[in-house]
Amino acid sequence: MKTFFFKFSIIFSVTLFFSCSSDDDGGTLLLDDPILMVSDLIEIIPENQEVAMVVAQFAVTQENLTTPLIFEILKVSRAGAVTVNNQGQLLVGDATAFDFERRETISGEIQVSSGDLVQTASFTLNLTDEVEDAVPFITRWNLVAGDLTVQLPLYEGLANDPTEYNFLVDWGDGSPEGLVTSFDDPDAQHTYFFEGVQTVTITGILKGFNFGENLTSRNLIVDVAQWGDVQIGNGGGYFAFCENLVGFSATDTPILKEVTNMDEMFRLAVSFTGDLSNWDVSNVTSMSSMFLDAFSFDSDISDWDVSNVTTMGGMFLGAFNFNSDISNWDVSNVTNMASMFSGFLAPTRSMKFNQDISKWDVSNVTSMSGMFAAAVNFNQDLSNWDVSSVTTMRSMFFRARDFNQDLSNWDVSNVTDMTLMFAGSTNISFVPTMFNQDISNWDVSSVMTMEGMFAENRAFNSDISGWDVSNVTNMRIMFENATNFSQNLSNWNTDNVTDCENFANGSGLSAEQIPINGICF
Template sequence: MWILQKTSRILFSSTLLLLTACGGSGNSGNTGLDTTPPVITLHGDSTITLPLGRSYSEPGASANDNEDGVVEVAISGAIDTSTLGNYTLTYTAKDTAGNSASITRDVIVAAPRPFITTWETNVNGKAFSDDNQIMIDTDGTGYDYQVDWGDGTVDEHVTGDIVHTYAAQGTYTVTINGSFPQLYFEAPIDEYYNLYSSDHNKLRSIEQWGDIQWRSMHRAFAGCKSLVGNATDKPDLSNVSNMSSMFEGAEIFNQDLSSWDVSNVTNMSAMFFEAKVFNQALSSWDVSNVTDMSDMFFLAGAFNQDLNSWDVSNVTDMNGMFSFAEAFNQDLNSWDVSKVTNMGHMFSQAKVFNQDLSNWDVSNVTEMGAMFFEAKAFNQDLSNWDVSNVMSMHSMFRNASNFNQDLSSWDVSNATNLFWMFEGVTLSTENYDALLTGWLNFPLQHNIAFHAGNSQYSNSAQSARDVLTATYGWNISDGGVAN
């Protein structure tokens, strides 16, 4: 029972809270009679629907008076979250002149809405169960759910994986209620030989997320190649920290996810890996707690949405984030990447990407291997990057055929792997000369294999190149002396 007394005291689960508002300034400077009541603003929705048995969290309200400024709001009413019904909370504010205003909020305690999906039983052997069966995959503990299989059969108090056999093959609507913290699909054992450990190929659609309190979305729809999203509601992600591989291999999934609250998520690794047609706006997402975005849009070939407003200040791993994202070409220059340590393969084969990244603080990055590998359109100024902690730049610009920038200011003193760094690239003689001479300003590593692609140097840079090969023992591959 959730009870509010007229004194604005809140009694909830034996905990007493006192609502306190900032004091008003008092009437001053106006000798006329004040007859204007305060204006009350509800925080949150004016109508809240709460699943039966779910705890109620009061959003609160504020009030402002034309004479007194901020005034206190008293809340009265009661909500019994264990009983279905409609409840009303009243919010009242009074100024020092005695003018009073009130407003109400309706709270509906309703039966929990189920998680609803559709499944096709017959996928020609490309599943774990038989062609007249469906298997629900789970992971871990905490399950106590009811499943309605859509054929008149209902199983109660299920605590883990379950297989259901239908009288006939076909498409069925499956409804799940209760404690069902995670749907989980194992990776195939060997698709070539039709060896599967789950039924991901049988899942066809998400019709309703319902009121399930999800614990994890790790591999929730991984490998669901025929999955579409028809749900008009959104999932309760308040307890979810892991979304890794959530839609990995969901080849035709392309539903609007912009209203999702992902503020507690820390892992988005491979979330849209090989989600081939996904291209929905995600700019409204609060990703401020995410630390891992590795492979997030790997092979998401259609994705090309604005992400520049994302707060990525806690991300440490961006390895492969846009690798093979062949349509992606959006501004990311506002990103705070100061905590990132791994940018290997980040834009590998992102063939049209060509955006300014000069504002990036990459001072903590240690891995840049293949970062722009075959990013054929990329040609941006990176001269101000602090790469002093980078150890690997192997294949960094390999086959990024349009790249031609001056990197002479780069401190590569910690780099131990420069193999194939510019293979397939032709730096101008001016830029290559500057690189050969500029890098000698730093205490370089010895015995490095460095590939400068087809870049040629002038006679004036010959001595610098000789120091690299003779003094530091570098093995340099390039286009030789320019004619």
């Protein structure tokens, strides 16, 4: 283990005395303004550091300061990886973060202050690889009567998801080790004689471990005790359908630096409650349906770096127990949030999610279709969201029972589909939606379908008489059973509407308030 020493350079000012003219009574001391500067930092660091080891030193320039320097971490790519002291030294906070196989860089930003003076600087620690012994991948499987065979979930790779196998497997029952060199190697399967939990230890190259690709033993795996050197691949669905997987007892984390696809990773892993807080997902671009119907999941993923993710469609769809704080996620690159918090796939259960996501940057999102559909408890402030890029809000708040927030300033000028957007339901499992906010200023001139937009909404009665609906073609059941709605829509330009079946059936609209333009009305 190498030890690094750094020189902490602090430049002190020289106090200057200026002589005065003969007219002055004496000399005057002129003090310079205080100065504080800190330089960005880039260092090359060997992996496998020890906790509290000094790994880098910030260069600080200070002049005429009257209060001590205070350093703090503003952000870091791997939460807890480093700390900083008031001497400007970066120290190892979590030694497991300094693992080249899992990440090649640790980066972030610090702040240094003295009184009212504040400066920031970035840091990048480039890790170098060290020669190490192989670290085994250890899993546990619960064998039950009638199902005593474990089939490792190996599969044939593709160009965008290459696989590689060359490992020894110890099945944990005293039988000889097997050498596995291909996805269809017969040694990747083993039959036990007795029921109970067995520990399987794999040592060597394993790239591609995916129950979504190979379902055979999906209900037998119950734990990952150590991730070791395994690389799960890049196909998504890694632990999909693993109904008896409760969590991971491993204290290390998986190697994810080549993973961009986490689609359906825990789909229908209905018992899963594992700790994923330290996972490095910074290279992931797709999390579509990642926790789809993972009914039990509610773990802390607040520190995840999701800044490269572009699709979160269906990410928590049917994950009815999820209600963790993800308020600080950087979702600025996400384009698809369709059905992200939808409860449609858990109709007999109540979606718990109700977290503050008011500060999310959703300016690049184009689809919010079904985003909060049947998210019956969600009622957070979204008034400052920039939704100007969104083209579809179909079913966005459909059956979102409690939602009733101010959306008056939303720019919906690019939205073309508002089908069922604020609709409620007659289903006894749901109380009709409570939404009744002023959206009179919305620019809906691009919308082409408003089918069922306020159907079964028993609360809504906002004045939308001034809407430009000239491009709408479908107003079928738009206000059906919207019993409280009673606004005059007779001046709407509905010349392009071709379907207005049951437009106001069961609503509070009188005959005089219904549109009169076009062939449909």
